[in-house]
Amino acid sequence: MNIGEASERSGLPSKTIRYYEDIGLIRPERGGNGYRDYAATDIHKLRFLQRSRGLGFSVEECRQLLALYEDKSRASADVKSIAEAKLSEIDRKIRELTELRHTLEHLVHACHGNERPDCPILEELSDSAA
Amino acid sequence: MNIGEASERSGLPSKTIRYYEDIGLIRPERGGNGYRDYAATDIHKLRFLQRSRGLGFSVEECRQLLALYEDKSRASADVKSIAEAKLSEIDRKIRELTELRHTLEHLVHACHGNERPDCPILEELSDSAA
DNA sequence: TATGAACCTTCCCGCAACTGGAAGGTCAAC
DNA sequence: GTTGACCTTCCAGTTGCGGGAAGGTTCATA
Structure with a gap:
């Protein structure tokens, strides 16, 4: 799916999505025409980012949360401590x-x-x- | 008085004072050696800036407040409306x-x-x- | 088939309000 | 004369994007 649709589905502006790619938060595939091609898991991550940013987490904190989210062996205490610090x-x-x-x-x-x-x-x- | 003393007296870092000059908030004299030379009124303005920034006014709002402060004919209502908006x-x-x-x-x-x-x-x- | 709109791409500048650092000039003390 | 603390300018970075230029792609329509 192109960036426009990814934008609609995630609630993030295209500019923001490209920026998140720039700083290494997401890595979509590329089509033969050079267009970014977003898979369902990418949309999932983007929504995750949209929500956590909305909760006041900085982009760097979002990066940590995303890493914890993808690390199936992480302890919930790791996440809780980030959230408590933010609180x-x-x-x-x-x-x-x-x-x-x-x-x-x-x-x-x-x-x-x-x-x-x-x-x-x-x-x-x-x-x-x- | 040099910028170091102006910094101590106003509570603002030298860097910030130079920045405020850059954006036209204050215009200190210059000595023969090229050093900035702050008069008492400059210190007054710097303290004014330090306090109003501390109260959450943006630099642009501080510029307005400073202009109102220097305009002896302004109405107190002008200042009050800025403060109310900030509130x-x-x-x-x-x-x-x-x-x-x-x-x-x-x-x-x-x-x-x-x-x-x-x-x-x-x-x-x-x-x-x- | 042309062409125009609506996408997409990269790139670079700008915002607020500074902060840090480099490279260099000045001043006062010892 | 040399050390160290000042001061100067300028340039780059911060956070989290947004705006806009210059150009490629795709699709529908005339």
């Missing part, structure tokens, strides 16, 4: 964003938002220790 | 990450994390509609 990373990001939210909300509430030039937001950014 | 963007990111967290936590809990190869995480990534 705590997500937690950290949520914490950081929440703090940011508080600070910014405080500033927004303090600002009158009128036609006058005095603005607590700029004052805070400029003067104090945020 | 809802942060909210959106938090929501997305929270959803992600739920999905991933569900998978992690479902996985035994032992020496056996069966792993619900990989099964989910591979088979179903995440």
Whole structure:
């Protein structure tokens, strides 16, 4: 199957699929005309990539997950530890964003938002220790 | 003052300060030896940038904020609207990450994390509609 | 049979916001 | 005079693609 259909079936843009090939995540066959030819297992991998990227795994993490997926003798603990690391990373990001939210909300509430030039937001950014 | 001291006082790496100059955010004087020479107002701007970047504003947003900061006739409403837009963007990111967290936590809990190869995480990534 | 659209190919540039490193100039101390 | 810590510019790399050029292939239609 050509890349266009692979794109439709996997939910990934053709550009992305070519990129994944570039960085060695997938290796489709080539037809006599030079076109990429995707087999069912390739589509499977592409969908796997689409989902794991959607879950916030980096491409390198996806590479690890894909390797574990193809290694029938791997322990589920190996996969779990990657997922747990990602989980705590997500937690950290949520914490950081929440703090940011508080600070910014405080500033927004303090600002009158009128036609006058005095603005607590700029004052805070400029003067104090945020 | 040289870039090293400007770096210490602003909390920004020298590389970043040079980059901000490259993209036109600051324009320090130059000494006879070609060294950048930072005045107090430059340090002020750099700290402003350091804080607003830390609050999650993009460099382009920082450029706007800096322009508003320097424009004594601007209305505080202009600043407030930028901050409010950023606030809802942060909210959106938090929501997305929270959803992600739920999905991933569900998978992690479902996985035994032992020496056996069966792993619900990989099964989910591979088979179903995440 | 021609031709036009819709595919496909490779290649290279660009994004954000820096970071690292190479090659070289300057300055202050010993 | 020489060491070492500064400073300079420039170039390349990062992440994960997207845009677009220049060209080949395939298929339907006039």
